[in-house]
Amino acid sequence: MRELEAVLIAFREGTHCEAAVWAQSENQTKPTSIGRSSSAAEMPDVFPEEVGELASARDGSMTVTRLLGQRPVWLALGPCEPEHRLDPRHVKLLLPVVAQFMRSSLEVEHAAMELAERYEEINLLYTIGEILGRTVTLEDATTTILTEISETVGARHASILVHEPETNELRAVAALGIPASEIRPIPVDDPISVSARVFRTQHPVIIVGKEEITGKESPYGRGEMLSVPIMWTTPGGGEPLGVVNLADRRSRQRYTAGDMKLVTAIATQIGTAIQNSRLVSSSLEQQRLLQELSLAHDLQMKLLPSTDLVAPEAQVTARVIPAESVGGDFYQLFRLGEQGIGVMIGDVSGHGYRAALIMALAMSASAIHAQNSAGPAQMLTALLGSLREELETTEMFISVFYAEVDAPRGKLTYANTGHPHAFVVRDDGTVIRLSAESPPLGMTETAPSALSVDWKKGSDLLVLFTDGISDARNAADERLGEEAVLKVIAAHRALPTADIVEEVFTMLGGHITNVRIRDDLTLVILRS
Amino acid sequence: MSFSIKKQGEVVVVDVEGQLIVGNRQELKQKVLDELEKGEKKFLIDFSQTGYIDSSGLGVLVSLSKKIREQGGELRLANLNDDLQTLFELTKLDTLFQISDTRERALESF
Numbered sequence: 001m002r003e004l005e006a007v008l009i010a011f012r013e014g015t016h017c018e019a020a021v022w023a024q025s026e027n028q029t030k031p032t033s034i035g036r037s038s039s040a041a042e043m044p045d046v047f048p049e050e051v052g053e054l055a056s057a058r059d060g061s062m063t064v065t066r067l068l069g070q071r072p073v074w075l076a077l078g079p080c081e082p083e084h085r086l087d088p089r090h091v092k093l094l095l096p097v098v099a100q101f102m103r104s105s106l107e108v109e110h111a112a113m114e115l116a117e118r119y120e121e122i123n124l125l126y127t128i129g130e131i132l133g134r135t136v137t138l139e140d141a142t143t144t145i146l147t148e149i150s151e152t153v154g155a156r157h158a159s160i161l162v163h164e165p166e167t168n169e170l171r172a173v174a175a176l177g178i179p180a181s182e183i184r185p186i187p188v189d190d191p192i193s194v195s196a197r198v199f200r201t202q203h204p205v206i207i208v209g210k211e212e213i214t215g216k217e218s219p220y221g222r223g224e225m226l227s228v229p230i231m232w233t234t235p236g237g238g239e240p241l242g243v244v245n246l247a248d249r250r251s252r253q254r255y256t257a258g259d260m261k262l263v264t265a266i267a268t269q270i271g272t273a274i275q276n277s278r279l280v281s282s283s284l285e286q287q288r289l290l291q292e293l294s295l296a297h298d299l300q301m302k303l304l305p306s307t308d309l310v311a312p313e314a315q316v317t318a319r320v321i322p323a324e325s326v327g328g329d330f331y332q333l334f335r336l337g338e339q340g341i342g343v344m345i346g347d348v349s350g351h352g353y354r355a356a357l358i359m360a361l362a363m364s365a366s367a368i369h370a371q372n373s374a375g376p377a378q379m380l381t382a383l384l385g386s387l388r389e390e391l392e393t394t395e396m397f398i399s400v401f402y403a404e405v406d407a408p409r410g411k412l413t414y415a416n417t418g419h420p421h422a423f424v425v426r427d428d429g430t431v432i433r434l435s436a437e438s439p440p441l442g443m444t445e446t447a448p449s450a451l452s453v454d455w456k457k458g459s460d461l462l463v464l465f466t467d468g469i470s471d472a473r474n475a476a477d478e479r480l481g482e483e484a485v486l487k488v489i490a491a492h493r494a495l496p497t498a499d500i501v502e503e504v505f506t507m508l509g510g511h512i513t514n515v516r517i518r519d520d521l522t523l524v525i526l527r528s
Numbered sequence: 529m530s531f532s533i534k535k536q537g538e539v540v541v542v543d544v545e546g547q548l549i550v551g552n553r554q555e556l557k558q559k560v561l562d563e564l565e566k567g568e569k570k571f572l573i574d575f576s577q578t579g580y581i582d583s584s585g586l587g588v589l590v591s592l593s594k595k596i597r598e599q600g601g602e603l604r605l606a607n608l609n610d611d612l613q614t615l616f617e618l619t620k621l622d623t624l625f626q627i628s629d630t631r632e633r634a635l636e637s638f
Contacts, residue, residue: 328583349583350550395591399583399619420618436620443590443624467583467615479611519582 004035004101007094012037015090017080021098022047023073031074044076054091063091067099071106121262124152128269138162138277142174142270146244149266150176153259155246157220159183160230161195162242162274170195170243177248182219193217194227195243202240204228204264206255220247226255228263232271241274296326300356303363305333310341313407314528317497319505320520321468327520328355329466332363334370340406342370342379345419345464345524348398349440358396361387366402376402376415377450384417384441384448397442401434401464405455407528412462413452417441420467421482427459429490455528461497462526463489468519469504472512480511489525497525531556533563539570539638541631545577548585557588561595569601570638574631576607586621593625602626606634 008019018041022031031047044057044064055064062078063086075098078086131144142160150158157177161170169185190196192215194207207225217225230242244267249255300322307316310333318331328348336342346362348355365386366379373379380402391397401419405412416422418440424432432453438446463486470482488507492500501523508521531552532543540563548556560571573589575581581589593603606628608616616622628634 347583349587395587397583397587397590418619418621420615436618439590439620439624443621446623471580 004098004105005037007097007101008035008037008041011090011094015080015087016084017078017086017090018042019094020076021073021102022076023071025071031072034073040079041076042079044074047072047074065091065095067095067102069099069102069106071102073102117258120152124148124262125265125269128266138274139173141273141277145266145270145273146174146176149244149263150246153226153246153255153263154250155226156248156250158244158246159220160242160244160270161186161199162230163188163199163240170199173242178219184216186216190216194225195245198227198229198243199240202229202231202238204260206260208254217245220245224249224254226259226263228260228267230267230271230274232275233268241271244270293324293326296353296356297322300326300359303360304330307333309333310335310526310528314341314405314526315497316343316524316526317501318522318524319501320522321517322520323468323517324352326352326356328359329468329520329522330359330363331464331522331524332366332370334367336370336404339404340408341526341528342402342404343462343464343524343526344370344400344402345422345466345522346398346400347419347466347468347520347522349396354394354396358387358390358394358398361390362398362400370402375450376404376413377448380415380417380441380448387441391442397440399436399440401436403434403462405462405526405528407455407457410455410457411452412455412460413450415448415450417448418443419464421463421465421470421485423463423486424453424455425461425463425486425490425493427456427493429493431486431490457528460527461489461493461500462524462528464522464524464526466520466522468517468521469508469523471519472508472517472521473515474511475513475515480508484511497527500525531559533559536572536635539572539635540568541635542571542573543577544573544575547580547582548578548588549580549582550584553585553588557592560592564596564599564601569596569599571596571601571603572606572631572634572638573603574606574634575609575612576631578609578612581612581615586615586619590621590624602638604628604634604637606631 004021011019018037020033020036020041023034024031044062046055046057046064048055048064048066051066051068057064062076064074064076067073067075075095077091080086127148128145131141146158146160159172159175162173164171168188171185172183175183186193186196188196188199194217198205205227225245225247228244229240230244231238232241244263304320307318310316316333320329328350330346332344334342344366348358366383369379369382373382380400399418401416401422403412403414414434416434416436417438418436422434437449469485470480472480485504488503489500492503504523530545534541596603604626608627628637
């Protein structure tokens with residue numbers, strides 16, 4: 001206040017009377033001087049309440065008057081040097097000068113406070129930016145952010161609630177000044193809860209008065225609360241993710257529109273943090289799942305036998321393409337000594353893990369039963385015995401075709417439980433269907449029966465495929481159909497089996513183009 | 529894809545619109561089991577609006593048929609299109625269900 005003092009000193013020099021300005025701030029019990037002409041300017045013993053009143057103080061040696069304005073400020077004149085008296089004209093001269101000065105200085109002070117507040121807010125935004133940049137977990141980020149906001153707006157009780165879609169509740173991820181045990185989850189449709197209302201309406205509110213804060217929010221206490229929705233803004237609009245609650249302000253002042261604006265801005269940042277953390281965790285989870293699936297796919301493919309197993313007696317080509325990374329289709333080949341070669345194709349209903357498990361079980365069980373059974377019917381009966389419990393508990397079933405090709409004796413014996421596409425293609429192009437005699441394993445207790453057909457060594461083809469191939473859809477949603485597959489095979493029947501399979505998949509690729517396959521595709525062709 | 533359920537006389541008739549596949553089979557199953565729970569015994573599933581049934585859809589039909597039989601009830605099917613009819617024949621599923629050409633004939637057969 002050096003400028004003020006310069007004026008007061010000039011006044012003393014001109015009038016030989018002391019002058020001082022006294023002010024009292026809220027937390028002081030008595031006024032203090034904010035400018036004096038000299039140390040001889042004593043503190044008056046009277047400070048009039050009325051503005052404009054000229055009060056006499058210190059036995060008439062001083063005159064004190066209160067200045068116009070919200071703040072209590074007084075101009076005190078006197079005492080004067082001996083031989084000098086205070087002239088009312090001098091008072092009249094000095095009063096407006098000091099009053100003007102005080103007004104200006106008050107404005108400057110307000111501006112400075114405003115600036116300091118803005119500075120704090122900007123600082124807060126910077127801090128939050130940093131927090132979001134470096135913290136990994138959502139809990140860390142929200143707790144730190146909540147501490148920072150509470151510091152800035154002076155809230156003693158605060159929380160961040162996040163919406164859980166599974167339970168449709170708002171659940172606290174961070175809290176300050178409230179024991180965690182007292183913050184209970186709030187159903188979004190809670191009719192009383194302020195947080196639930198703010199979440200539903202997506203509009204911030206300032207609650208004044210204790211009566212409105214009841215129920216699940218009563219732990220916030222003290223009748224003042226600022227509740228702001230946490231929004232995640234998308235190009236298509238906004239989506240609420242949770243709520244920030246601030247209550248029990250340290251200064252006892254009310255929350256202002258400015259506070260609301262600040263917290264809304266920060267809530268957007270929190271929204272981004274929540275969304276980011278969700279995306280990160282779901283992408284990590286997805287990555288893990290993909291890795292596991294690809295591992296399961298590799299395992300499943302390794303279970304399928306090499307077609308070399310039955311060479312040179314039989315020439316076999318097999319191809320399995322799962323619709324998902326793990327599927328329910330499979331084939332199996334066995335050397336049976338005297339009886340020739342065993343060939344199996346199967347399709348477990350459904351896809352994914354459970355189907356893959358049953359497929360693996362069927363693969364291993366059939367390997368044992370094929371060696372110990374007298375013919376295909378007994379083999380499938382034994383296989384059902386091994387799978388029955390698993391099929392019953394999972395409500396799955398399995399269509400299986402199993403044939404024993406005895407080329408030297410010119411005979412193919414087979415049993416078919418619900419497998420739709422099994423054929424012998426003769427060297428003249430004739431196609432013979434090897435029909436199912438009973439429904440898929442797991443659907444009934446009917447024992448499979450076996451049939452046999454003639455087999456011409458070295459020229460007949462055993463053709464097995466799953467409905468994934470005949471049901472494959474093109475862009476117009478038309479099925480490929482069994483006939484189209486058989487036609488291609490019959491046309492290329494003289495080629496090595498590998499080439500025939502290639503022809504079928506080329507034709508299939510031309511049909512489905514870029515349509516995603518929805519079922520596993522399996523084709524096995526054998527010549528023996 | 530949806531299922532509508534209505535009662536015709538003593539028979540609960542379910543219309544399957546679209547497909548019966550892995551994605552919606554549980555919904556069909558639950559709806560039918562709810563009716564079974566209420567004490568209904570006679571069920572007819574009408575496939576005249578159905579284009580495709582995948583293997584897990586077939587699985588649900590078999591499992592429903594078993595559950596209904598266990599309660600002393602009966603499940604019948606009607607209006608399979610040519611593709612579905614072939615599918616049932618090729619997989620021998622036609623031996624597990626009583627299948628009628630039309631809804632009327634199916635209703636009469638109970």
